[in-house]
Amino acid sequence: MADDVNVTGMVESDPTIALTDRGLAYGDGLFETVLLRDGVARLWDEHCERLSQGAQRLGFEAPSRAWLDALPGKAPAGEHVLKITLTRGSGGRGYRPPLPAEPRCYWQFIPFTPMPERWVQGITVRLCRLRLACQPVLAGIKHLNRLENVLARQEWQDDTIAEGILLNDRDQLIEATAMNLAWHDQGRWWTPALTECGVEGTLRRALIERGHLSVADHAPLSRLLNSQSACLFNSVQGLWPIVMCHDADGHDTPGQWRIDEAVRCLQREAHTLLGHPPVLSTS
């Protein structure tokens, strides 16, 4: 990561951005949501790395690591989400980006309270009707073009449904609207490959690097439905076991998942990385 990037327009507690910012005009930018506890960031390396890789993909410079490192310490005490929004800034002619760009980096601290009942009891999910489009150029990075996620999340209002599972337009498993997905079969935990669409979560990356998750290419829905246990996870909420899944019409799917030792084991690894409390087996 460059250490000399000139990040203009830095906003500290400034609640507004320029109407001309390309982040608004075209979603021309990236974001990160980082778990903080008393000003200490979790999976910070992974977040900084993803931001940097995203900026490289879009063709502009991310702030230096030293600049980013100063952010978490500005947080108030307690648990917060640090939301970092990095845009290409203003300028250019229509879609054509300015050269060089003058990226802008904004941040917000959002108070956060975890949901331990979901850690313990697991969640009910649904299958989304929307299918993710395949766009390898944008896959994996956490860019600001998130209308698919918004429209998928808008499919249901029932608060007993915690999340929605997303397939791509080839009916392959990808992720949930705001979390990554894993299932357990053949004695291992699997998570979908994200080379065509989806967001590579930082917790997902950390669990793969530590050998706790394997990547499954082109996994059909049946892989999930036939698995013994399954879960959703991200770097803020931790790991939620899946116990039930409805289809898009609200009917039960044939899937049945147990909160077994495999789940608790992966959850312990995830929660250790995030500083969330371990969850004791209740069965």
Add this chain to the structure above:
Amino acid sequence: MADDVNVTGMVESDPTIALTDRGLAYGDGLFETVLLRDGVARLWDEHCERLSQGAQRLGFEAPSRAWLDALPGKAPAGEHVLKITLTRGSGGRGYRPPLPAEPRCYWQFIPFTPMPERWVQGITVRLCRLRLACQPVLAGIKHLNRLENVLARQEWQDDTIAEGILLNDRDQLIEATAMNLAWHDQGRWWTPALTECGVEGTLRRALIERGHLSVADHAPLSRLLNSQSACLFNSVQGLWPIVMCHDADGHDTPGQWRIDEAVRCLQREAHTLLGHPPVLSTS
């Protein structure tokens, strides 16, 4: 269109938006770029209709027609582009939209000078490397998730190339980065269907409604390369004849296009709708 929608946060000459606006966070919104001459808008019905249809697709209310009708008259004298940006506003929980949303509508007047040399002499275009992803839920509307257009426009810096032709990931003709595409064969003008991706331009809609353009489904690149004449057009720039096309490596493609009477005829229809001057045949 609703006449009673409460559009909060209206910005008149306010150059900033809230950092929490979902338009920035997720590209959760729409835009229009409208040609104005001395405060009079061109293709205004089409622009208002597309904005309204886009808002309906995303699930929030567009401003009333009466409210929109007050905008063009605020413009200074001369030629301008009125850029309208409509977002879902702030609020909600993550991707989950607030119910009801409190949409925000911003506008800017941008001075505009047309490029008559492109009307007369035509343009050289290139084939973009990027392939548009197929997402029927977002196809046609002018939403704020425009990273594909930005990345496609970023593929070239050579100012002698006026535009880039975009195919979808099934190698079918769709559009250019900021214009719609048409070609002439079998005695008619054809433009690609936009049910899977692409933006339905207002000039395109007006030309189809008046019987000047037919819609071609699943048209391969060869349809364009084998055509006698071809052009790009939008509601601001008018109609640019295509005379040459490079591939993504900068090599000529076999296509050869004439600026013939068919081109001048379609151009007259387009320019009449926009109030641009007619272009006399030079050949």
